[in-house]
Amino acid sequence: MNRNPIIPFVLIMVMGIGLMFLLSFKGLGDAKDLAKEKEGGGKTEETAEVNPEEFYQQTCAGCHGNQYEGVSGPSLKGVGSKYSKDEIKDILTNGKGNMPPGMAAGKEEQMAEWIVKELK
Numbered sequence: 706m707n708r709n710p711i712i713p714f715v716l717i718m719v720m721g722i723g724l725m726f727l728l729s730f731k732g733l734g735d736a737k738d739l740a741k742e743k744e745g746g747g748k749t750e751e752t753a754e755v756n757p758e759e760f761y762q763q764t765c766a767g768c769h770g771n772q773y774e775g776v777s778g779p780s781l782k783g784v785g786s787k788y789s790k791d792e793i794k795d796i797l798t799n800g801k802g803n804m805p806p807g808m809a810a811g812k813e814e815q816m817a818e819w820i821v822k823e824l825k
């Protein structure tokens with residue numbers, strides 16, 4: 706046996722160093738993601754992670770009822786068949802009659818899509 710007994714240790718060391726580099730690069734990537742989330746914080750939450758049902762209950766149910774049955778605003782049952790997605794988006798953006806404009810600020814697209822699907 707003329708193999709140097711140090712070699713396995715050296716190999717393990719090299720692997721360890723490699724792993725350190727790998728993890729620190731991954732860490733950098735994560736840090737960037739975190740920074741991005743912080744910067745656009747409000748925005749990403751508003752546009753990406755909205756639950757339309759929840760948003761409806763918070764924002765729209767006061768006038769349209771939590772079963773869509775209508776309160777001061779009209780019932781929204783069947784509104785998904787009455788209007789196209791674009792028309793609903795328009796109502797959300799610009800208001801309609803006594804409905805104030807901008808009720809779904811930034812979420813018009815998602816809300817309209819959900820209404821067309823859920824409130825046939």
Ligand code: HEC
Binds near residue numbers: 777781804816820
């Ligand atoms: C301040 C009360 C109020 C709030 C809050 C409100 N609406 Fe309305 N909405 C109305 C009224 C009143 C009308 C009827 C307007 C008209 O036709 O003159 C209406 C009409 C609508 C219509 C058209 C219904 C139809 O049959 O013509 C849709 C769709 C609608 N609202 C969706 C929503 C959504 C989605 C939200 C929440 C993002 C919301 N509204 C929040 C009062 C409200």
